[in-house]
Amino acid sequence: MHILLLLILTQSAAEPSKGDYSPSHDSWNGLGKFLSVFIKEEVPYVRSNNLDWEAVKPDKDILFFLSPATFVPKEKLASFLNNGGTAWVCDDFRQGESIFTSLGIPLQKEDTSFPVAWPVSDIHPLVINVKTIVTNHPASFEINQAPILAFPSSRRALLAQVNVGSGTLFLLSDPSIFINDMISRGENNILVENMARYFKKSGKRLILLTVFTEKGWPDGIKPDSRQNTPVREVVRKLFVDISQIMKEDQTGLRLFLIILLSPFIYITLMFGSNSTLTEQTPPTIITGSKRRLEMKRKFLAICSILRSDLTIINKGEPSISSLINRKDLFSSEQLKSLRVLMPYLTGMHSMESPMLEKLAENRLMDLIERGEELIIILDGLKNY
Template sequence: MASTPLSDDSRLPSLSRPQLLLTAYTVLTVIALVYAASTSSAAFGVYNSQWDGAGELRDIAGEAGANVTVGTNVSQYPTTGADGTVAVVLSPAESYSSSEQARVAEFVQNGGTLIVAEDYRPHGNTLLAAVGADARFDGRAVYDNRNYYRNSSFPEATPAGDYPETAGVDTVVLNYGTTVSAGDATTLVNTSKYAYLDTNGNAELDNEEQLASRPVVTSESVGDGRVIAVGDPSIFVNAMLERGDNRRFVRNLLADHDAALLDYSHAGSVPPVAAAILAVQRSDALLLFCGVVLVGTLLVFDRRLDERLRDRLREYNSHDTDPQLSPDGVEQYLRARHPDWETAQIERVTEAVIKQRAERQRND
């Protein structure tokens, strides 16, 4: 018996050139919008993968064995069991309120390690004072006309002794950094004796500016915790991690901690997509809501898919196909008519067609 001819009317229609261009433009626009909403161009930003961002800081903390959290609220500082957590603050753009300062101070008092990296903004010193640290950032740019990476504004500093933070570190390279007035804190890294503080901002050594070795990184105990002051937040950015032994130094600072909190609560805005993800991670209620929405969407999609298959089945039953067509013939017919269908879908429809055909024959 002759079989039903295979139909080719199910092929996808070809798109015209304007339609192709519109489709490509739409896809590129969506990709650009998603990328823009999930990245940042802010200096020291953890979602900034450019040279001045700190996107690699998360990777370094993870490599050091810490569970990394990007903090957007000071409430994320643990106040109990803080001895296994290190928090990193990079040149905050805004001052911490009195209640926020108290939260960070409680974190340190209960055993947390706080790293504050600052150069010229005043908020780093305010935070150091609030948590009870003795160290302070000078705020003037430090230059070195003899020991530098590219020019005198990139002075090379060296460890002041054998400390865990400086293990395997020979040189720390600064980028327009400042020095730290140590007070009673321990100096971890010093400039060379040829460094000077540029008091008048002309980037030159003048008569009133003295050559001397000065601290650029200090460490001190505060309560049960520790505070580390770094006179240059640029040490943590992507490009500077590759200078000298900066990467090893940063990794040492984060090592031996179970958790690392990258505090961006006062460092400008976080990209919308990243902010939404972080909000969901912090809130059990939001996480449950998103789960319910996802499950509901899948159920609706599954129901519509079933309805679509039933509609297609009725369509096939209405065709004048050969009632004696074998299952292989039905499957061949479906593959020719719907080349975009997956094998599992074709098998389900074939089985349903054969089953309904048998039921009709019994009824007849």
């Protein structure tokens, strides 16, 4: 029965919705216009339905996951990236979402339909001459670095570039901006043209992956480097696949088999923590994004408390100008930190603006790394 279920799940993954991200020029949800730009710019690309990790080369190939219908193993992708590879994960709430999650970047829905995203910086090669990107029903995400594109209303990212080891990972939370019906909206077509030139300049081949099977392991992982992986992870993947089936195909037979297998899944989750399957374990994706985001929030909270304390000290005016020379109150290092803090506490840089937030990025991260000093300053102010 277990084999039968796995066959059904595999079959489901191999059956995409008709027209979704197909290369047809005619269908509204196809990729005809998107791919025609690559042809015009002479970008070497291949649309593959079989990802062989042993065959792809980090120095020669770019992996482009576009709303993948197949689960993307984050461990294999991490190894590809750590070896200097480049990959794009363009997805909202399908199988590619797990890559966002593994980075500590949960996806969130934007509240409105067709929201517009803006470039955060006009110097990135992907957004040259791009003023607005019109999305469909996108997801968005928070990332503790300057994104490439962001939604001004929610201040969350649409497109970001993340360094993973010696490789580069691009995260895009609305793949539908590339379909025929959306590519002519806003400057979506200019973004695609910039992408094509960016890919061509790299000298690498683009591998487009939507519906595919995957096998093998990337270079850099020895055949004998195997560790045990809990069955819980396998069951978690089963739940992901089952959820996809229920979204795309609710035939009675499949639902019956899923319900029939429920006791097995429950027992495995409850008692299978020590059971293992043999699986290779390459380096994991570690960017520290989640930790840095938590530290950033902590920093902003401290700034808020500091601002309140300073308002009381200065009778309604949050200023630290009267404190920056108080050597009797603070050490030289603390005074140095106070001087750096001044723009944030006096409102020179509003944390409500993603543009200003980007301009303050380096200074902000310096402050975050010196969180202990901020706490010392806070304690000092309380004793003022």
